[in-house]
Amino acid sequence: MAVGAVAVGFAGALMVIRPDPSDLDPVAFLPLLAGALYAIGAVATRAWCEGESTMVMTAGFFGMLAVMGGIGVLVLPGAEVAGAEGFVSRTWGPLDGAMWFWIAVQAVGSLIGIGFLVRGYQLGEAGHVAIFEYSLLIFASFWAYILWGQEVPPLAFSGMALIALAGAVIALRSDEPSTLRAPEAVE
Numbered sequence: 001m002a003v004g005a006v007a008v009g010f011a012g013a014l015m016v017i018r019p020d021p022s023d024l025d026p027v028a029f030l031p032l033l034a035g036a037l038y039a040i041g042a043v044a045t046r047a048w049c050e051g052e053s054t055m056v057m058t059a060g061f062f063g064m065l066a067v068m069g070g071i072g073v074l075v076l077p078g079a080e081v082a083g084a085e086g087f088v089s090r091t092w093g094p095l096d097g098a099m100w101f102w103i104a105v106q107a108v109g110s111l112i113g114i115g116f117l118v119r120g121y122q123l124g125e126a127g128h129v130a131i132f133e134y135s136l137l138i139f140a141s142f143w144a145y146i147l148w149g150q151e152v153p154p155l156a157f158s159g160m161a162l163i164a165l166a167g168a169v170i171a172l173r174s175d176e177p178s179t180l181r182a183p184e185a186v187e
Contacts, residue, residue, distance in 0.1 A: 004169075005131060005166040005167075006130065008162050008166040009166030009167070011159070012137075012159040012162030012166065013137055013163060014159070015159025016137040016138075016141065016156045016159040017137070039126070042121050043126045045057070045122055045126075046121055046122060046123075046124070046126055050122050050123075054115055055115070057118045058115045062111070128170050132167055132170075134163045134167070135163060135164075138164070
């Protein structure tokens with residue numbers, strides 16, 4: 001049942017994202033590689049890091065994010081490309097007070113969210129936790145509408161419904177109700 005729910009959730013995610021096969025080039029496969037490595041990390045978190053502190057795991061995540069981001073800033077050229085297409089290659093620019101505020105809000109939210117996600121992967125089966133992680137697409141669409149007025153097409157709403165359905169199936173019909181365990185007591 002869990003495999004079917006994962007497949008339904010993944011189909012819902014594809015309906016929300018709507019990838020365009022005509023845009024495929026070698027660079028388009030980098031997110032697939034990233035997704036595969038992310039999945040390996042999710043499974044490894046439960047298998048290898050179950051007894052590790054969630055704070056240490058979260059700090060490690062953000063530490064590596066800082067290291068890789070720093071390498072990217074130093075290695076990648078800063079070519080100015082106008083519009084949204086140039087987002088990745090855009091150079092640093094001045095930040096005003098409002099930007100610093102929203103960066104701080106996003107940073108705190110990320111720390112909390114990633115901490116809970118790490119803990120979820122430590123306690124639960126990766127396939128079960130991943131279904132709930134798909135809900136990111138629902139919240140991203142909601143905030144894109146609230147902040148920028150981006151309309152959500154009917155196909156994406158259908159995908160969101162499939163993601164919610166998959167989460168409900170996993171939550172209500174799991175064959176393994178004891179998948180989440182209480183953390184070990186520290187002596």
